[in-house]
Amino acid sequence: MNGSRRERLLGYTLLVVGALLALYPFASIVVLALTPKGERSGGVSLPSSITLANFATAWTRGGFGQALWSSLVVAVAVVVGASLVSLLAAYAFTTMRFPAKSLLLAVLLVGLIMPYEGIIVPLYYLLDGMGLLNTYWALILPQIATSVSLGVLWMRTAFAAVPPSLAEAASIDGANRWSTLWRVYLPISLPAIGTLGTLLFLYTWNEFLMALVLVPQNPAVQTAPLALSFFAGSTRNFDPAVTAAAAVTVALPIVAVYVVLQRRFISGITAGAVKE
Amino acid sequence: MRIREPAGPTRRRRYDWGAYLYLVPAFAFYVVFLLRPVVESVWIAFFDWDGISASTWVGNANFADVLGSQQIWQAAGHSMVFIVFYALVPTVLALVFIGVIARIRVRGLAFFRAALFVPYILSTVVVAIAWRWIFAESGPLNTALRSIGLGGLARTWLGDFDTALPSVGVIGTWVMFGLAFVLFVSGLQAIPAELFEAARIDGAGPFREFFAVTLPALRGEIQVALVLMITAALRNFDIVWNTTSGGPGTSTTVPSYFIYREAFVTHHVGRASAIAVALTVLIIAVVATVMRLTREPGGGAR
Numbered sequence: 001m002n003g004s005r006r007e008r009l010l011g012y013t014l015l016v017v018g019a020l021l022a023l024y025p026f027a028s029i030v031v032l033a034l035t036p037k038g039e040r041s042g043g044v045s046l047p048s049s050i051t052l053a054n055f056a057t058a059w060t061r062g063g064f065g066q067a068l069w070s071s072l073v074v075a076v077a078v079v080v081g082a083s084l085v086s087l088l089a090a091y092a093f094t095t096m097r098f099p100a101k102s103l104l105l106a107v108l109l110v111g112l113i114m115p116y117e118g119i120i121v122p123l124y125y126l127l128d129g130m131g132l133l134n135t136y137w138a139l140i141l142p143q144i145a146t147s148v149s150l151g152v153l154w155m156r157t158a159f160a161a162v163p164p165s166l167a168e169a170a171s172i173d174g175a176n177r178w179s180t181l182w183r184v185y186l187p188i189s190l191p192a193i194g195t196l197g198t199l200l201f202l203y204t205w206n207e208f209l210m211a212l213v214l215v216p217q218n219p220a221v222q223t224a225p226l227a228l229s230f231f232a233g234s235t236r237n238f239d240p241a242v243t244a245a246a247a248v249t250v251a252l253p254i255v256a257v258y259v260v261l262q263r264r265f266i267s268g269i270t271a272g273a274v275k276e
Numbered sequence: 277m278r279i280r281e282p283a284g285p286t287r288r289r290r291y292d293w294g295a296y297l298y299l300v301p302a303f304a305f306y307v308v309f310l311l312r313p314v315v316e317s318v319w320i321a322f323f324d325w326d327g328i329s330a331s332t333w334v335g336n337a338n339f340a341d342v343l344g345s346q347q348i349w350q351a352a353g354h355s356m357v358f359i360v361f362y363a364l365v366p367t368v369l370a371l372v373f374i375g376v377i378a379r380i381r382v383r384g385l386a387f388f389r390a391a392l393f394v395p396y397i398l399s400t401v402v403v404a405i406a407w408r409w410i411f412a413e414s415g416p417l418n419t420a421l422r423s424i425g426l427g428g429l430a431r432t433w434l435g436d437f438d439t440a441l442p443s444v445g446v447i448g449t450w451v452m453f454g455l456a457f458v459l460f461v462s463g464l465q466a467i468p469a470e471l472f473e474a475a476r477i478d479g480a481g482p483f484r485e486f487f488a489v490t491l492p493a494l495r496g497e498i499q500v501a502l503v504l505m506i507t508a509a510l511r512n513f514d515i516v517w518n519t520t521s522g523g524p525g526t527s528t529t530v531p532s533y534f535i536y537r538e539a540f541v542t543h544h545v546g547r548a549s550a551i552a553v554a555l556t557v558l559i560i561a562v563v564a565t566v567m568r569l570t571r572e573p574g575g576g577a578r
Contacts, residue, residue: 007482011380014373019391022454025406026398028416032409040414085302092298098291104299111310113563115511117532118556121539121549122316123309125327145309148302177294206399208514209532213540225401229518232405240409247405251398258397262390265397269455270462 026251033245040241054245058231061242063219064249067227071253074139074223075204079197081144086151087159087193091181093152094159095167111149120213127214134218139210147200150272158192159185195268198261205254224250317556321549327539331546338550348551351529352558354441355510358530361445362452362509363502369449370456370501374464374494375486378472389461393454400451404518407447408434434520440528447515452508456501463497464490499570503563510559531555 032040034050058064092098093105119142127138162185170180186193211226219227228250232243258265321338325331342348382388395403409415411433418430433443467489475485513532516522522529531551539548 007376007379011376011382014376015382015388015392018373018453018457019388021450022392022394025403025410025450026394029406029409081305085305088298089302092295096292096295096298098293098295104303107311108306110314111306113507113560114310114314115507115556115559117511117513117535118317118552119310119313121535121545121552122313122320124539126309126313126316141305142309145305148306148310152302202397206397208400208517209536212517213536225399228399228405229401232401232408232518240412243405244409247402251402254397254399255394258390258394262393263386266389266393266458267462269396270459 026248026255029244030248032241033248035241037239037241054239054241055249057239057242058246058249062227062231062246064224064227064231064246066220067222067224068250068253070136070221071205071223071225073136074143075201077136077140078143078147078204079200081140082147082151082200083155083193083197085144086148086196087155087181087186087189089148089152090155090159091185093156095177108149108152111146112153114146116146116209120209123210124213134215134221136221138214139207139221139223142210142214143204143207147203151196151200154192154196154272155189158189162188195264195271198257198264199268199272201257202254202265314556317549317552320546321553323546325545326543327545328543334546338546339554341547342550342554347526347529348531348534350526351531351534354528354530355512357441358445358448358509358512359506361442362448362512363505365449366452366456366505367498367501369453370460371491371494371498373457374460375482375490378464378486378490379482385461389458392457395451396454400514401518403447403451404515407443407450408519411443435524437524437527440520440524444516444519444528447519448509448512451515452505455504459497459501460494463494467493495570495572499567502566502570506562506566507559510555510562 031046033054034052035047036049036051036053039047039049093101123142124133127133127142130137132138132141166184166188167180170184175183205223206225207223208225208229211223212229215221215223215226222230228246231246320331322333322335323331324334324337377385398406410417412418413430413432417433418427421427421430431439433439471489471493472485475489480488511532512530513536516528516530516533517536520528522533532555535548535551535555537548538544538551
């Protein structure tokens with residue numbers, strides 16, 4: 001079934017136009033960032049020469065080295081922490097019988113639809129009371145909590161697909177419950193854990209509201225999106241090419257990871273979403 | 277046999293108290309940093325509190341205040357406009373794409389899917405900066421308009437009372453379209469080819485085929501996409517904050533903008549919590565309504 005010529009023409013036209021529209025805005029700030037002063041064209045033609053000067057200016061003025069490092073620290077800590085506690089809980093939900101099991105699972109579901117806006121105010125005062133505002137912990141601890149719902153449901157599905165015969169074989173070999181988790185369940189589920197980690201990394205890397213509220217006063221722990229927002233705000237009336245360079249710098253790590261792992265991103269988001 | 281029978285089920289029904297040890301770490305995070313703040317949000321909403329000095333119980337005065345505030349209703353109205361741009365338009369557009377590509381074998385579908393999804397993986401701050409440039413006075417949109425002789429339409433799109441709200445909405449459409457598209461493609465790929473063949477043997481044209489085969493098969497994906505996109509529209513903070521900050525005037529304010537401002541700028545913490553609670557209730561109500569409206573006919577809610 002290859003469709004008629006007209007249908008093929010229409011289909012490819014839509015897809016090509018759609019792809020151009022999807023890629024154009026980011027491409028346009030890449031071009032703007034590479035354009036030397038005095039060669040601005042309003043974004044409809046390419047410059048005759050390119051420069052990295054805007055990137056250098058943005059990098060030194062905006063402190064993006066520190067900001068990208070902070071983003072990495074927070075994202076890695078959240079991915080590792082959330083994956084670890086999620087797989088422990090999911091293991092219990094999949095393989096053990098205990099009172100209030102379905103109630104606890106239902107309680108976890110609340111986290112899937114709870115908007116951050118609904119918790120951000122008390123979270124601020126809670127972390128203030130703990131003396132953790134403006135530290136990495138202020139971003140790491142709450143985002144582990146908000147990742148647990150997706151993490152547990154995700155790992156529960158992965159663990160449920162592990163054939164029980166494998167676990168039985170391990171227990172005959174003398175493995176206890178704890179080592180069965182690490183020696184049987186974990187290795188089989190590595191692809192699922194990888195996809196979960198990719199998703200959580202993306203969400204954490206891009207989180208803006210939490211950073212704005214919870215680490216507003218310490219540039220040393222501000223994540224890349226927050227640093228970019230402050231930078232763009234304070235230079236709004238200055239050079240748009242430098243702002244564009246800053247935005248490209250912040251986007252580049254995620255775009256690079258996406259180019260390599262795009263299948264994992266997309267399958268993760270479709271599967272994760274449908275599960276929700 | 278009669279001796280063994282009770283033993284089996286009893287053994288299996290025995291509870292495994294050790295399970296809680298595996299649950300403690302996850303639930304410790306969840307309770308302290310998510311459930312407790314949810315409850316506290318509701319509690320704080322009943323107080324007059326500036327965040328520093330002692331708080332005063334004011335009953336439901338904050339809620340009455342919020343529900344009687346014209347500012348808040350205006351912001352809620354903007355959210356409804358954003359639902360159109362963030363959820364309805366991307367869903368319809370993506371369905372048009374799906375309807376067309378369901379009829380052909382697309383070469384390079386993986387590439388198109390990856391390209392169309394790019395907007396969704398970018399940080400909202402990056403998205404905002406890119407579109408600020410596109411909508412800028414001397415940016416690509418105005419340059420393009422001028423070059424085709426429509427310079428009269430050129431304006432600072434995000435700074436104009438008439439165009440700021442739809443311009444922010446267009447950004448949302450751009451971000452969400454990719455999400456809807458990848459969800460629907462994965463749904464489309466799960467439709468058995470025989471269904472399409474049967475429809476074609478019955479002589480169904482492209483439109484009959486779309487409404488009889490494709491659309492019903494995508495019910496689950498449409499439901500999920502609508503829930504995610506409507507929630508994003510109602511929560512919308514990042515894009516507004518980083519493009520217009522609610523302006524010009526109050527023409528692009530949204531509820532979460534007021535939550536942030538009341539809590540951390542003007543220090544009406546009780547009032548901020550009341551808005552947060554109202555927004556959360558609204559989001560849950562809308563999600564429940566969408567689930568209900570899009571569920572399988574004849575019961576069987578997903």
